[in-house]
Amino acid sequence: xxxxxxYESMFGNTRQIAEAIAEALQAAGTTVTVTTAxxxxxxxxxxxxxxxxxxxxxxxxxxxxxxxxxxxxADDEKKQLHLEPGAQDPxxxxxxxxxxxxxxxxxxAAFSTRADFPLIFAGDAAAAIKRRLRKRGVHVDAHENFxxxxxxxxxxxEQQRARDWAVATLLPVTASQS
Numbered sequence: 758x759x760x761x762x763x764y765e766s767m768f769g770n771t772r773q774i775a776e777a778i779a780e781a782l783q784a785a786g787t788t789v790t791v792t793t794a795x796x797x798x799x800x801x802x803x804x805x806x807x808x809x810x811x812x813x814x815x816x817x818x819x820x821x822x823x824x825x826x827x828x829x830x831a832d833d834e835k836k837q838l839h840l841e842p843g844a845q846d847p848x849x850x851x852x853x854x855x856x857x858x859x860x861x862x863x864x865x866a867a868f869s870t871r872a873d874f875p876l877i878f879a880g881d882a883a884a885a886i887k888r889r890l891r892k893r894g895v896h897v898d899a900h901e902n903f904x905x906x907x908x909x910x911x912x913x914x915e916q917q918r919a920r921d922w923a924v925a926t927l928l929p930v931t932a933s934q935s
Contacts, residue, residue, distance in 0.1 A: 758786070765848035767812055767824070768841065770870045770903075771811060772841060774916065794852040795852075799852075809866070810883075811882040813870065818848070849882075849886065866900065867884075869885075869903070870902070870905050883901060
């Protein structure tokens with residue numbers, strides 16, 4: 758199986774989740790490419806699985822203004838946050854606009870990182886990815902949220918939860934598993 762994981766990350770949390778998902782898929786024998794949305798290919802032929810991940814900004818996908826806000830957070834020494842290389846580059850929102858997803862036969866999945874408080878207040882970038890793909894005729898098989906604390910740090914065990922989600926949800930079911 759060939760998989761592509763496309764992500765956008767401001768402070769490294771979404772990247773860490775993408776890497777954890779990749780580790781789990783690779784351990785199961787999947788060939789995985791992990792890349793930022795800014796560097797992601799638009800040609801998706803030959804893929805069996807495309808996983809797309811993003812942080813949640815203002816209830817949805819990051820956009821240029823929210824990326825600037827993230828940079829301002831990183832500039833605040835009290836927060837002790839470090840902006841990822843390329844965090845100001847075009848992200849998942851822009852990649853989804855330019856990739857011809859409807860022509861792809863791969864399975865799609867989405868994930869997001871979001872603050873650990875009720876979804877109604879936090880929003881869900883994975884749901885935004887799913888909606889954008891559905892509008893373009895693509896079914897998303899699975900989506901999940903991984904949580905950060907109020908200081909924008911990944912909660913303990915979220916990377917393991919991402920590995921478990923990848924194995925339980927993203928890998929194909931074989932005859933021995935059914």
